[in-house]
Amino acid sequence: MSNSISIDHVVKRFGNMTIIPDLSLEIENGEFFTLLGPSGCGKTTLLRMIAGFNTIESGNIRFDDSIINSIPAHKRNIGMVFQNYAIFPHMTVRQNVEYGLKMRKMKPAEIKERVDQILDIVKIQDYQDRFPEKLSGGQQQRVALARAIVIHPNVLLMDEPLSNLDAKLRVEMRSAIREIQKQVGITTVYVTHDQEEALAISDRIAVMRDGVIQQTGAPEHIYTRPANLFVSTFIGHSNLIYASLSDTDDLPCVRFAGGYSIPVANLCKDVEKSGRVIVSIRPEEFSLHDEGIRGTVTSRVFLGKYIIYQVRVCENLYGNTNVVEYSQDSGQVTHLLAIGDTVFLKPNITKINIFSEKDQLSMIKDVNANG
Amino acid sequence: MPMGRKTRLKLDFWSVVTIAIFILFAFFLAYPLFSLFAGGFRDPNTQQFTLNNFIRFFTKKYYTRALWHSFLVTTCTTLLSVAVGAPLAYLTTVYKTKGTGLINTLIIISMLSPPFIGAYSWILLCGRSGILTALAENLFHIKTPSIYGFGGILLVLTLKLYPFIYLYTKGALQKVDSSLFEAAESLGCSGYKKVFTVIFPLITPTILAGALLVFMNALADFGTPMLIGEGYTVMPVLIYSEFISETGGQANFAAALAVIMVIITGLMFWGQKSIVNKRSYTMSSLHPIRPKKLQGAKNVALHLVIYFVTFLAIIPQITVIFTSFKATKGAIFTTGFSLESYRKIFSNLGRNIVNTYLFGLTAIAIIVLIAIFIAYITIRKKTWLTNAIDSLTMFPYIIPGSVLGITLLLAFNKKPFLLSGTAAIIIIAFVIRRLPYTLRSSSAILYQISPSLEEAAISLGDTPPKAFFKVTSRLMMPGVLSGAILSWITIINELSASVILYTGKTRTMSVSIYTEVIRASYGTAAALAAMLTLTTIVSLLIFFRLSGKKDISI
Structure with missing residues (x-):
């Protein structure tokens, strides 16, 4: 029924502009696969090539x-x-869902059975005789989904389907989509620019930029072990700090400009263990300690679950900034820091990522760009 | 003291404006219409209530035939207009066509030109002594079929009115999101099936609305059947001739005819409204349809068809401009070219030209003022009174020009309200008939202006009227003016009401064209028509400039 998709060195040009220079990708049967990237990265173009709307x-x-x-x-x-959604405004919900089956010249009894079943799965049987303009955004979304999967397609393609919904509905619908996809077990290619959505919904994610796939892998892998600097900043927040690498002791050592240094055990064997690197540390990968990167708290935002601090440090930071972000888990914290406090932030050495300054690629062991 | 303040508050600026406008409408529209309706039910001699006028109409074959003729002409015109206009719109939207902008402009020009220019031009071309008739006879010894009568009316009205369908359909197609077509394709549908299951149903309400508009226009048109009908009598012509014939009591009978007409157009208008309200789909066009390029012979055929149909629509304008420069001898064209016709109209008919622009500009000034006020009170100051005004503004849509002419003439032909024969009564007719264009675009723009802008001005110390004139009215201007240009174009081309209201002193250009054609003085008629056409084109170009659009909505 459903099938795998393999994309083999495809190229897309519009006039003189090359949108996708050379892209290869394997999507497994039954997989929920997400194309993630900033706008203009070519993800929708690729999806429309799979659909047949682009040459x-x-x-x-x-x-x-x-x-x-x-x-x-x-x-x-x-x-x-x-x-x-592109729901036909001149047809009722039921007529919209029936449309593809009628095109396939199916028997009325069979159409009815299939439509009833799918309306039940996406939970819109109560609205089946309404016209689309009487439906809320979330309901229209369900109609669009039902109409697409009722024909038992080989693959399901979704182009930023949640971007027109409000934040709460977006969260609700993405779990609904995920659930329905698992229930019907259909290969799905999903396009989004929202990294949180991609992390929550996908089996695997391909992060794209300028028509090139930066990394493919499971959400947790992409988040914890980004293959390059772009992925590390595009997915989640990362503090990027320049440091230098030295291999003088038995373990390679990362030394920050402020003088703090820590040994790293998980570098790739074949990387050069000296010279300038960029260390990427997520806000939650810091902890307060007696020694570490020294800084002064400049702002504090209390968000319930977390407390986010901006800490001014005397380090060489990547980009135009002189503060790093540090987040505290409210469940673990004993007292809040005050603005002006001096702190020492200690990076969790097993979690941080290190990129070479030259090619911005990860130097960490077992990082897989094509997982 | 508190009581006094309360009554004072009621009579603020906007209440005064509302009451004033209501009185104007009551006096110049409601009262005349009411007396017309009453007149239809009155015996000419005894002034008693009677149904005799209607009985006479429905029992004499001569009269019912006119109704049947009207019905036939109107229905055929509507069907033909749809058959020409809708495919033309579809083709130019879906396939790449060279010169779409020019095609649109030409079609709009043809739509906004006076309808009788079409009739008159086709007479010049294919009439008894027409250019093409003579050509066919001299070169090929063929007798061409007569242009007069039903066929001629149908030809002229279709070419004049298919632009409505074209523009409506095109507008609807441009609002359709191409993702709907892609959705159909993704579900396994393509080709003609896609057209009939998705595209056609989506634009059907729009085509229907346009068709009803064509129907009403064709039904109300007086000039075309009068000039080219030659004995093929339709309702507006019947009303006119019954009213003009000076046999006293005919006014009541004409009034009864008018009542019948208004009932028909009223039903049509109501039908159109309910279709538009109930069956139109709100579509968001994020990705409009991208026209495809056809290849080879198909592409050539496409262009030929599109250019030919556009050319047919614009023939009248070309003909009048061309013939206006032909040399004449008396009333007859001779060979060669001259400015004789122009010299004649400036020396003999100069007054009519001045009248047209003078009456037109006066009417526009009044229209702009009233439209701004009505738009404001009906949108921002909703009360039962402003709602009543809002409904009254719908009336001009359903009252054919000739009926309005009769209505005003009957109401204002005796003291103390003696207006017949004056310029005022013509200007009043202009204002009533053409107010809707300006009013609609004024309302449209007012909906886009936030009330808080005016509130800000008031909070900073302006009085409400001052805040309105200094802030809101200025922001409304682009919308008001683009509507006013449409009103202006249709005013200078107005014939069916002014032909009933004019006297020697208050004759306008469109009326003179009509009377010159009736007198068979084709040269001067062509020169006048060319001037009108040129004014129309220039005004239209200003409209495009002002609105920044290449489109128009009627």
Whole structure:
């Protein structure tokens, strides 16, 4: 029923502009796969190439083993959910969902059975005779989803489907989508620019930038072990601090400008263990200690679960900044810091990531750009 | 003291404006219409209540035939207009066409030109002594079919009115999001099936609304059937001739005819409104349809068809401008070119030209003022009185020009309200008929202006009227002016009401064109029509400049 997708050295050009220079990707059968990246990175373009709305200039896209490059969109048997839902405004909810089945010349009894079933799965049976304009955004979203999966497509393609919803509904709908996808077990390609959404919903994520995949992997892997500097800053917040690497002792050592230094045990074998590096430390990877990176608290924001501090430090920071962010878990903290307090922030050495300054690639062992 | 303050508050600036406008409408629109309706039910001699006028209409074949003619002409025109306009809009939207901007502009020009110019031009081309008729006879010895009668009316009205369908359909297609088509494709649908299951149902309400507009226009048109109908009598012509014939008591009968007309157009208008309200879909067009380029012979055929249909619509304008420069001898065209016709109209008909611009500008000034006020009170100061005014402003849509002419003439032909024969009564007719264009665009822009801007001015110390004139009215200007230009264009081309209201002194250009054509003085008629067309085009260019659009909504 559902199939794998393999994308093999595809190229996309619009006129003289090359949007995707050379991209390869394997998406497994039944997988929930997300294309994540800033706007203009080519993720929607790639999705529309899979759908058949964009031509492929070079390379191949395969569903299982058959090349689909020249098959027109309406014969690819895809289910697509559009950013603005694209629900037919002149049809009721039920008519919208029936549409694809009628195009397949299915028997009325079978259509009814399939539609009833899917309306039940996406929980819109109560609205089936309404016109779309009478529905809320979340309900329209469910209609679009039902219409796409009722035809039992080979793959389900979703183009930023939650971007028109408000924050609360977005969270609700993304778990609904995830649940329904698992229930029907269909290969899904999902496009979003929202990293939190991508982390929450996906089996695997491909982070894209300028038409090139930066890293592919499970959400937790991409978050904890970003393959390069871009991924480390695009997904979650990272404090980037220049440091120098030295291999004088038995373990390689990271030395910050302020004088603090720590040994690192998990560097890749074949990287050069000297010279300038960029250390990436997430706000929650610091802890207060007697020694560490010295700084002064400049602001404090209490967010309930966390407390976020801005700490001015005397380090060389990447980008135009002189403060690092440090977050405290409210459940663990005994007393709050005050503005003006002097603190020593100690990075958790097993969690931090180190990138070479030259090529901005990770130097950490077992980091996989194509997981 | 508190009581006194309360009554004073009620009579603030806006209450005064509301009451004043209500009185104006009551006096110049409601009262005349009411007396017209009453007149239809009155015996000409005894002034008693009677249904005889209606009985006479429905029992004499001569009269019912006019109604049947009207129905036939209108229905055929509507169907043909849809058959031409909708495919044209579809083709120019879906396929890349060279010169779409020019095509749009030409079609809009043809739509806004006076309808009788079309009739008159086709007579010049294919009439008894027409250019094409003579050509066909001399070169090929063929007798061309007569342009007069039903066929001629149908031809002229269709070419004049299909632009409405074209513009409506095009507007609707531009609002359709292309992701709807992609959704259909992703569900396994393509080609003509896509057109009939998605595109067509989506634009049907718009086409229907446009069709009803065409229907009402065709029904109310007086100039075309009068000039080219030659004995093929339709309702507006019947009303006119019954009213003009000086046999006393006909006024009551004409009033009864007018009542019948207003009931028909009223039903049509109501039908159109309910279709638009109930069956139009709100569509967000994030990704409008991108026109595709056709290849080879298909592309050539596409362009030929589109250019030909556009050319047909613009033939009248070309004809009048061309013939206006032809040399004439008396009333007859001779070979060669001259400015004779222009010299003649400036020496003999100069007054009519001045009248047109003078009456037109006066009417526009009044329209702008009233439209701004009405838009403001009906949107920002909703009361039962402003709601009543809002409904009254709908009336001009359903009252055919000739009916309005009769209405005003009957109401204001005796003291103390003696206005017949004056410029004032023509200006009043202009204002009533063409106010809706300005009013609608004024309302549209006012909806986009936040009330808090005016409140800010008031909080800073302005009085409410001052705040309105200094802030809101200025922000409204772009919308008001673009509407005013439409009002202006349609005013200078107005015929059906002014032809009933004019006297020798208050004749306008469009009326003179009509009378010159009736006198068979085609040269002067062409020169006048060319001037009107030129004014229309210039005004339209100003409109495009001002509104920053290449489109128009009627």
